[in-house]
Amino acid sequence: MAEEEVKETFNIDKEKNFPEWFSEICKVAELADLRYNVKGFVVYRPWAVIAMKLMYKFYEKALEKRGHKPVIFPAVIPESNFKKEAEHVEGFAPEVFWITEHGAGEKFEEKIALRPTSETAMYSMFSLWVRSYKDLPLKTYQSCQVWRYETKATKAFLRTREFYWIESHDVFATLKEAEDQVKEDMEITKEVLHDIFGIPFIFFQRPEWDKFAGAIHTYAADAFMPSGRVSQLPSTHLLGQNFSKPFNIKFVDKDEREKFAYQTCYGPCISRIFGALISVHGDNKGLKFPWKVSPLQVIIVPIIYKGKERQVLEKCDELKEKLEKAEIRVDIDKTDKTPGEKFYFWEMKGVPLRLEIGPEEVEKNTITAFRRDAENKEKIKESELIEWVKKTGEEYDKNLIEKADEGFKNIIVEANSYEELKNAIENKKMAKIPFCSVDMDGEPCAEKIKEEMKAEVRGIRMDKKETPKGNCVVCGKKANCVVYVAKQY
Amino acid sequence: MAEEEVKETFNIDKEKNFPEWFSEICKVAELADLRYNVKGFVVYRPWAVIAMKLMYKFYEKALEKRGHKPVIFPAVIPESNFKKEAEHVEGFAPEVFWITEHGAGEKFEEKIALRPTSETAMYSMFSLWVRSYKDLPLKTYQSCQVWRYETKATKAFLRTREFYWIESHDVFATLKEAEDQVKEDMEITKEVLHDIFGIPFIFFQRPEWDKFAGAIHTYAADAFMPSGRVSQLPSTHLLGQNFSKPFNIKFVDKDEREKFAYQTCYGPCISRIFGALISVHGDNKGLKFPWKVSPLQVIIVPIIYKGKERQVLEKCDELKEKLEKAEIRVDIDKTDKTPGEKFYFWEMKGVPLRLEIGPEEVEKNTITAFRRDAENKEKIKESELIEWVKKTGEEYDKNLIEKADEGFKNIIVEANSYEELKNAIENKKMAKIPFCSVDMDGEPCAEKIKEEMKAEVRGIRMDKKETPKGNCVVCGKKANCVVYVAKQY
Numbered sequence: 001m002a003e004e005e006v007k008e009t010f011n012i013d014k015e016k017n018f019p020e021w022f023s024e025i026c027k028v029a030e031l032a033d034l035r036y037n038v039k040g041f042v043v044y045r046p047w048a049v050i051a052m053k054l055m056y057k058f059y060e061k062a063l064e065k066r067g068h069k070p071v072i073f074p075a076v077i078p079e080s081n082f083k084k085e086a087e088h089v090e091g092f093a094p095e096v097f098w099i100t101e102h103g104a105g106e107k108f109e110e111k112i113a114l115r116p117t118s119e120t121a122m123y124s125m126f127s128l129w130v131r132s133y134k135d136l137p138l139k140t141y142q143s144c145q146v147w148r149y150e151t152k153a154t155k156a157f158l159r160t161r162e163f164y165w166i167e168s169h170d171v172f173a174t175l176k177e178a179e180d181q182v183k184e185d186m187e188i189t190k191e192v193l194h195d196i197f198g199i200p201f202i203f204f205q206r207p208e209w210d211k212f213a214g215a216i217h218t219y220a221a222d223a224f225m226p227s228g229r230v231s232q233l234p235s236t237h238l239l240g241q242n243f244s245k246p247f248n249i250k251f252v253d254k255d256e257r258e259k260f261a262y263q264t265c266y267g268p269c270i271s272r273i274f275g276a277l278i279s280v281h282g283d284n285k286g287l288k289f290p291w292k293v294s295p296l297q298v299i300i301v302p303i304i305y306k307g308k309e310r311q312v313l314e315k316c317d318e319l320k321e322k323l324e325k326a327e328i329r330v331d332i333d334k335t336d337k338t339p340g341e342k343f344y345f346w347e348m349k350g351v352p353l354r355l356e357i358g359p360e361e362v363e364k365n366t367i368t369a370f371r372r373d374a375e376n377k378e379k380i381k382e383s384e385l386i387e388w389v390k391k392t393g394e395e396y397d398k399n400l401i402e403k404a405d406e407g408f409k410n411i412i413v414e415a416n417s418y419e420e421l422k423n424a425i426e427n428k429k430m431a432k433i434p435f436c437s438v439d440m441d442g443e444p445c446a447e448k449i450k451e452e453m454k455a456e457v458r459g460i461r462m463d464k465k466e467t468p469k470g471n472c473v474v475c476g477k478k479a480n481c482v483v484y485v486a487k488q489y
Numbered sequence: 490m491a492e493e494e495v496k497e498t499f500n501i502d503k504e505k506n507f508p509e510w511f512s513e514i515c516k517v518a519e520l521a522d523l524r525y526n527v528k529g530f531v532v533y534r535p536w537a538v539i540a541m542k543l544m545y546k547f548y549e550k551a552l553e554k555r556g557h558k559p560v561i562f563p564a565v566i567p568e569s570n571f572k573k574e575a576e577h578v579e580g581f582a583p584e585v586f587w588i589t590e591h592g593a594g595e596k597f598e599e600k601i602a603l604r605p606t607s608e609t610a611m612y613s614m615f616s617l618w619v620r621s622y623k624d625l626p627l628k629t630y631q632s633c634q635v636w637r638y639e640t641k642a643t644k645a646f647l648r649t650r651e652f653y654w655i656e657s658h659d660v661f662a663t664l665k666e667a668e669d670q671v672k673e674d675m676e677i678t679k680e681v682l683h684d685i686f687g688i689p690f691i692f693f694q695r696p697e698w699d700k701f702a703g704a705i706h707t708y709a710a711d712a713f714m715p716s717g718r719v720s721q722l723p724s725t726h727l728l729g730q731n732f733s734k735p736f737n738i739k740f741v742d743k744d745e746r747e748k749f750a751y752q753t754c755y756g757p758c759i760s761r762i763f764g765a766l767i768s769v770h771g772d773n774k775g776l777k778f779p780w781k782v783s784p785l786q787v788i789i790v791p792i793i794y795k796g797k798e799r800q801v802l803e804k805c806d807e808l809k810e811k812l813e814k815a816e817i818r819v820d821i822d823k824t825d826k827t828p829g830e831k832f833y834f835w836e837m838k839g840v841p842l843r844l845e846i847g848p849e850e851v852e853k854n855t856i857t858a859f860r861r862d863a864e865n866k867e868k869i870k871e872s873e874l875i876e877w878v879k880k881t882g883e884e885y886d887k888n889l890i891e892k893a894d895e896g897f898k899n900i901i902v903e904a905n906s907y908e909e910l911k912n913a914i915e916n917k918k919m920a921k922i923p924f925c926s927v928d929m930d931g932e933p934c935a936e937k938i939k940e941e942m943k944a945e946v947r948g949i950r951m952d953k954k955e956t957p958k959g960n961c962v963v964c965g966k967k968a969n970c971v972v973y974v975a976k977q978y
Binding site: 038053074075077 | 522524525526527530531532533534535538539541542558559560561562563564565566567569570582583584585586587588589590591592593594601603610613614617618629634636638651653
């Protein structure tokens with residue numbers, strides 16, 4: 001093989017120019033296509049869909065392990081259901097797509113909402129299913145898409161009018177159990193989002209003015225994008241009896257008295273989490289998938305020399321079969337590109353391991369293996385391949401997660417004055433500030449920050465208790481809490 | 490344990506009273522709830538959803554094995570796309586749900602269809618993706634739901650306005666490859682529908698007047714329900730260049746000339762197949778799930794005697810853990826029902842195997858095992874449990890499939906006169922008749938059958954070549970083909 005001229009397929013500084021990096025990688029790696037001719041709607045291509053399907057699988061498993069059962073509810077909600085909970089309808093009505101007719105223009109008697117979220121679809125049925133304390137807890141989830149008329153500019157995965165999520169809806173006999181469920185939801189988030197997908201985040205209790213429409217409390221996980229903006233990933237909501245009353249979800253308790261149930265809901269958005277995942281792990285050369293959710297885990301590149309084609313390709317086929325038997329997602333690049341082009345291509349696509357097989361490897365029963373994270377090559381014995389791949393896969397994720405956690409540490413900046421807060425936001429950081437209040441009386445200060453810095457108060461940290469020192473950096477009144485401020489997607 | 494009075498939970502003659510059997514089992518086994526307050530829309534409950542998810546998995550695997558890649562397309566289609574292929578729009582327009590407004594009643598400039606099928610969504614993008622012969626074949630699939638304004642009465646799984654399917658859309662350089670794909674689609678149908686789900690069917694080439702809107706040929710698998718009606722399960726369509734021309738799907742071939750591509754599409758409807766699956770396998774006692782797709786494969790029933798509760802329950806837990814490790818879907822019924830009630834309940838739910846554990850079993854390290862298909866009990870050694878369960882699971886499906894095939898044999902009746910045809914349909918059979926033509930000139934005869942018997946000409950059998958003898962039983966002209974006639978869901 002002659003020394004070749006290599007065309008780099010991707011080279012964008014992710015930290016310096018994140019928006020370009022993101023939109024280019026979506027195109028070049030064939031993740032998403034924004035050219036579909038309905039505004040806000042995006043087509044997702046196999047390389048993204050395979051990963052999202054794996055992500056769904058891990059999430060569903062974590063939910064099922066904790067007793068959630070899958071259900072399938074209609075995608076449509078009659079207007080009358082939708083209007084049953086006053087705050088909820090106020091929050092969601094502006095975003096609803098309405099179905100009003102069918103066929104050649106025949107009108108429906110009642111307008112039908114395309115679900116923006118399923119509380120008002122599911123809870124009308126829950127009121128039929130829940131009769132006695134024996135029917136509780138009722139823990140359900142569904143994997144589906146929802147539609148919201150978003151007015152900001154479309155961004156594949158991160159901001160679209162149709163997105164792909166899981167929504168979990170639970171019903172309990174007591175407030176205590178509902179509160180415990182919220183904690184369990186946070187635990188699931190950690191287990192899947194951080195420990196499997198490698199995305200660092202902080203769980204915040206949202207301020208009163210930023211709750212889910214109809215909730216008592218909203219807790220949401222914010223991840224931090226290289227653009228200096230947070231992306232809200234799963235949120236879990238303590239609904240209390242706010243929905244069980246209008247939807248009449250009652251049960252006869254052990255004491256034979258009829259009571260309204262307590263509810264929670266939890267909504268991890270897989271398409272948005274995918275957007276966060278590639279943003280957190282990618283580098284200037286392209287994508288970097290965690291091992292567990294990578295569409296391919298191993299790519300085999302044959303290094304062909306004249307006269308040795310057959311032996312090399314046979315060896316590649318043999319190794320592929322071996323790896324497939326060991327349930328590794330693997331393929332061989334048999335295109336007519338040069339090896340160098342193939343190397344860059346699969347690095348850009350984010351495949352964790354590359355195996356290079358040439359005549360030397362065939363002869364010596366060795367394999368040259370390349371790691372996308374460490375970017376180093378090593379020779380391994382063919383007889384140890386499966387063991388090495390499995391061990392390296394585990395190490396790979398450990399390494400990726402550590403790196404992501406490391407990066408996350410530098411994001412938070414303490415700001416003890418309005419000026420410091422402004423600087424932090426300008427420098428694309430998340431600012432930690434003493435703040436007057438996350439009840440409604442704190443809203444004017446949050447509004448001021450929003451107007452002047454286009455940033456938002458994300459809430460009170462849930463993973464540790466923080467006591468404020470001094471005064472609110474906005475209004476100067478005594479600080480009652482420590483909050484975090486950042487720009488949002 | 491005292492001899493107890495057993496309440497049978499389910500007992501309906503499936504053959505004699507299939508409609509009641511079907512609607513009751515959907516309720517009692519908690520498969521579906523028809524009380525959702527949008528007409529034609531059904532809520533699916535965990536016991537059905539878990540099975541449908543497994544069915545999706547098997548189908549997706551069979552498609553992926555043959556090179557189909559998953560994609561996700563929007564659920565919405567602009568009216569202008571939808572109208573590009575004249576026959577297609579004529580066929581589907583009457584069934585479309587239209588989104589016309591958002592928020593507080595703001596109108597969209599262009600009406601948006603909720604997809605009834607995705608040709609007109611996907612092919613506008615395929616025209617951007619396909620440039621050269623190197624981009625072909627393009628083989629894709631998506632697992633999603635579609636919406637069609639169906640006017641006949643709603644029947645859970647079998648006839649609804651929202652259904653859950655896989656749609657596979659492929660693009661080829663030549664007609665030959667497209668024709669081969671149609672054959673592959675039939676092969677996949679056999680592999681999954683018959684060999685895994687145990688549903689017998691016949692593949693027909695549909696008559697000209699009953700093709701998919703826009704297709705050159707339509708091939709569809711008909712299964713036969715105990716009601717004496719066929720249910721159309723997957724169909725595959727040879728689209729030729731009927732869509733590639735209006736959607737401008739062109740490629741530069743090896744000879745450097747630009748050509749229109751050839752297309753096929755294939756649509757297995759998982760929710761409808763689920764309906765067929767329970768109908769084919771169920772009996773008067775309730776459901777009977779094939780092993781591979783049963784929500785639970787094994788149910789453990791503790792037989793509690795006073796003073797021995799702890800030992801029995803501990804043994805149950807231990808066995809459950811063992812079975813879970815072997816990847817068997819298993820649960821223990823710890824409710825306060827009597828053992829007899831539990832037996833009937835899980836038989837009604839269709840769980841293949843039941844393990845009964847009492848003090849005797851604990852003491853002797855044995856297990857009493859019950860098979861839902863053979864309805865017999867046997868004692869097995871605890872040490873051989875896993876092996877026995879795996880082996881029995883395989884036997885179970887083999888047995889179920891054989892039984893279903895056997896039942897299917899009695900469904901077809903040869904009819905050589907109009908009277909015989911009428912009798913066959915009245916007797917809830919599928920009639921095999923000599924027929925004038927499946928081209929458009931045969932339509933009047935088919936219309937007559939439809940009017941007088943409410944039955945339909947299903948087409949020409951694909952799995953064997955049949956030569957007609959004599960004349961068309963309807964018009965008396967020379968028969969050109971052998972067709973099958975049956976009522977349809």
